[in-house]
Amino acid sequence: MENYLNLTATQARTALQKKEISATELTQAYIAAAEATKSLNNYVCMTADKALEMAANSDKRIADGSAGSLEGLPIGVKDLFCTAGVETTACSAILKGFVPAYESTVTSQLWRDGAVMLGKLNCDEFAMGSANETSVFGPAVNPWSANGEVDLAAGGSSGGSASSVAAGSALMATGTDTGGSIRQPAAFCGVVGMKPTYGRCSRWGIVAFASSLDQAGPFTRDVADSALMFASMAGHDAKDSTSADAVLPDLQTALQASVKGMKIGIPKEYVMDGMDEAITALWQQGQEWLVEAGAELVPISLPHTRYALPTYYIIAPAEASSNLARYDGVRYGARVEAGQSLDDMYEATRAAGFGDEVQRRIMIGTYALSAGYYDAYYLKAQQVRRLIKNDFDEAFDKVDAILTPATPSAAFPLGVKQDDPITMYLNDVFTVPANLAGIPGISVPAGFSQTGLPLGLQVLSGAFREDTLYKVAACLEKQAGFTGQPPRHALAAG
Amino acid sequence: MSVDKDTVKKIARLARLDVPEDRQEQIAGELNAILSWIEELGEVDTSAVEPLASVTGHSLPLRADKVTDGNKVDDILANAPEQASGFFVVPKVVE
DSSP states (O other): OGGGGGOOHHHHHHHHHTTSSOHHHHHHHHHHHHHHTGGGOOEEEEOHHHHHHHHHHHHHHHHTTOOOTTTTOEEEEETTBOBTTBOOOTTOGGGTTOOOSSOOHHHHHHHHTTOEEEEEEOOSGGGOOSSSTTOTTOOOBOSOOSSSSSOBBOOSSSHHHHHHHHHTSOSEEEEEOSSSTTHHHHHHHTSEEEEOOTTSSOOTTBOOSOTTTOOEEEEESSHHHHHHHHHHHOOOOTTSTTOOOOOOOOHHHHHHSOOTTOEEEEEGGGOOTTOOHHHHHHHHHHHHHHHHTTOEEEEEOOTTGGGHHHHHHHHHHHHHHHHGGGOSSSSSSOOOOOSSSHHHHHHHHHHHHSOHHHHHHHHHHHHHHSTTTHIIIIIHHHHHHHHHHHHHHHHHHHOSEEEEESOSSSOOBTTOOOSOHHHHHGGGTTTHHHHHHTOOEEEEEEEEOTTSOEEEEEEEEOTTOHHHHHHHHHHHHHHHOOOOOOTTOHHHHO | OOOOHHHHHHHHHHTTOOOOHHHHHHHHHHHHHHHHHHGGGGGSOOTTOOOOOOSSOSOOOOOOSOOOOOOOHHHHHTTOSSEETTEEOOOOOOO
């Protein structure tokens, strides 16, 4: 049973089709793995009975020849996706006990294609954070460690997703990425994380953070699995007015294609002061790998890069302050009775239900949208956002894809006191621009830090060109040959 | 544009967040740190730049004005902290 946990989704699918294993056996192995790695705190809710029922149905469909593209593959779901009949909290006290009557479009498509749901995964409260430390359930832990003693951050906000896929307690997992929440934790945990083009995956049924930036995407062990899962998650949905009615490019062909003759942009603004030396070296190595494979490097400039974070920290909180107005203690979630009036009840409920970081962002967003400050902050940020998008539009006139580091550092220890929220925000310096521009990005594990922690490279492509993205990512993966089992993998916990 | 205690009180009120008196000073400090970092955007000349609200490039789609959903009172009330006779219950709002 144990070596099931080392199979990629593509390998597991073949083994299931050849009936070398059953979906039930595979699911049992993952349920046991999740139990064995409980100390990583990456699941906030296990749905073992539901998983076994879904697996039994998958076994029937495999037997009668009607298997879907993800038939029998056990998947974890970030606790930001509404799952019918299963508590969905966004890892916030204000949504404790909320059981949706409906299923998000993205997860319904995964189940349509035969995937098995293992449970709900830990994340930062309302996806606001870069270390999974704002979760009401406490942080998810990275299965990797530098010295085996200190617990390291799995990253955030999709920390539980990255941790579970890396630790062998989920074969694949869903995530969402508003400013790097898929790509940063994927890099920290040594797995593949992809943020699709804005509009590719429906946002319907996903707890909203910043609606013009949020996008769902897959966490997987390798690039081919990422394309497989992404194809199931993507597609037009009339229930999301920003959903794109665009045909998915041929990803399977892209995975096999050569990067020969492709132009890869190297943005000079992504050279950062104080960046980990190993990351600078890995970025250089990544460029050499692509040249060896026949690609051509093109120096490019994205001049407004340095304004991406401040722009993001106006736009995302502004949209969040509006989206989170719905948590009023009336329709769902927790209610705190206080004072005499309706307003007293609202204020007490929201103060008790939201954590510090969420309250901070609601306050910033409310301020930026308030009378007298709207033009100076929100409008200004929207204007700079256009300049950032223009930078990318101009770059993609010259190049097919862009190569950057995924994060400015390797995973850091949990519980380090952050006096300054801006230090935490800087984690997303390489990932935020793609959200502002709406373009896809993927983080591929490609090397290690001096202390043996995984590091990722990021590939960006033009909007709706996930085929280009996967072509370059597959090449990097092959050249890097990243392997290794984290010390706290389920098999080690055995 | 510096945020003081009174501004914190005002924003908290707009956001319907009960921020206790003894935390207002600290929050003013945190907001000022973030806002002064954001001031950096002032360097960028945006005088001729159209604000970007959405990257989709398509206009919002319209659908036929037909009822496509409904009759889900029980589903809608299922998560309510308090309900009665098919309605949400809130503290008294009119005398």
